Amino acid sequence: MKTALAYKFLWLRYCWWFAWAHKPLCLHFRQDVLCIGTLRLCRSCTAAYGVGLAGALALWLYRFNPEYVSVLYGSVLPITLTLSWPPVYKRLPRINRDVLRAALGALIPATVYIALFGNLYVACAGAGCLALFWKAAGIKRQQHKLRKCEGCPEWSSQRACSGYTQQLLSIRHFQDEAVLVRIKHGGMPPRIQSQNRRYE
Numbered sequence: 001m002k003t004a005l006a007y008k009f010l011w012l013r014y015c016w017w018f019a020w021a022h023k024p025l026c027l028h029f030r031q032d033v034l035c036i037g038t039l040r041l042c043r044s045c046t047a048a049y050g051v052g053l054a055g056a057l058a059l060w061l062y063r064f065n066p067e068y069v070s071v072l073y074g075s076v077l078p079i080t081l082t083l084s085w086p087p088v089y090k091r092l093p094r095i096n097r098d099v100l101r102a103a104l105g106a107l108i109p110a111t112v113y114i115a116l117f118g119n120l121y122v123a124c125a126g127a128g129c130l131a132l133f134w135k136a137a138g139i140k141r142q143q144h145k146l147r148k149c150e151g152c153p154e155w156s157s158q159r160a161c162s163g164y165t166q167q168l169l170s171i172r173h174f175q176d177e178a179v180l181v182r183i184k185h186g187g188m189p190p191r192i193q194s195q196n197r198r199y200e
Helices: 002-015 027-032 043-062 066-084 094-117 120-150 165-185 190-198
Strands: 033-036 039-042
Touching: 002 165, 027 033, 027 043, 027 120, 033 043, 039 043, 043 094, 066 094, 066 120, 094 120
Parallel strands: none
Antiparallel strands: 033 039
C-alpha cells in the first residue's frame, strides 16, 4: 500500500500538469485543451464537472420543485444526447460543445435529485440512457481521435509526435526517480506501468 501511494504521489509530482488534459498537446487539439499557467485541462471535462458540481450544490441548497426539475430534465436529456453524439458533436463550434458538455454535467446531479425526491422511474430511465450513451460515444470518440491523428504529418514518425514530447520528458523524470523507489520497495504497480505505456 505504501509503495503504491509513493508511486502515485511521484507520478503527480511530475505529471500533474497534463494528467487531466486527455488530448495530445498539439495544434490539432488546441481548441480542446484549457491552459491555466502550466496546467493543461480537458475543456469538455472541465465544463461537465464544473457545471455538475455547481448543479449539485444548487439542488442541495435550494431544493427546487422535483416536478419542475423532472420536466426540464426530460426536455434537456434527449436534445443533449442527440447533439452530443460524436459525429454530430465534432462538427459544432467549440462554444456549442462547451454548452453541451455543461448540460451533460448538469444532468448527472439532476438524475440523483429526481431519484431521491421525484419520480424514480424517470431517474432510472435517464440514468440508463446516460450510461448507454457514454459507453457507445466513448468508442466513437476514440475512432475520431485516431482518424485525426492519422491525418497528421507526424503520424508515421518513429518518435513521439510533438503533441506528446513535453509529457514524455516529465514521464522520463518520473521514471528516473521511480527506479529508486522500485529498488527500495519492490516492483512498480501495474496501473502506473499502463499509464506510462499510453505516452510511449
